[in-house]
Amino acid sequence: VKIMSDYYGFCLSIPEKEGLKKAQDRGLNEDKIRECYQRLSLDYTDIGLMEVCRKSSHIFIYGASRIAPICKKQLEHKGIQVDGFVVSDGQMKAEAIEGKKVYYLSEVIEGYTNPGFVLALQPVNAVAVAEVLENKGLYNYCKPYTIGNP
Secondary structure, eight states: OHHHHHHHHHHHHSOHHHHHHHHHHHTOOHHHHHHHHHHHSTTOOOHHHHHHHHHOSEEEEEOOSTHHHHHHHHHHHTTOOOOEEEEOTTSOOOSEETTEEEEEHHHHHHHOSSEEEEEOSOHHHHHHHHHHHHHTTOOOEEOTTOOSOO
């Protein structure tokens, strides 16, 4: 999972064409690099995402780092309205990202009925956040940026 997070960091830091060339030069797994770029593309659709949207009254992007604004653009490109961003309780947070409020998880739990979460996190963090959600009885989430089954 940590290696996949490193691959995302690589892909987020360099445009795809140049990144594919550098990945080849450095002996990185090109299939994984291509999949990261695909998942970060505007047109990417995750099957789990559509299920979360179908089951939810409110959609929140869990995360506030570099993947979160990309996720918002992807969702809006598909016509999916985002209610806001979420961070774990006690974490530092901005007031808003891309014009949407940033909430603590407890605020969403207390203030919204039937929320769904899109985990827009590095894979290394998505596993821990999924565990937090499940410990709170929240199972309506997806991890579109996780490659494989961690």
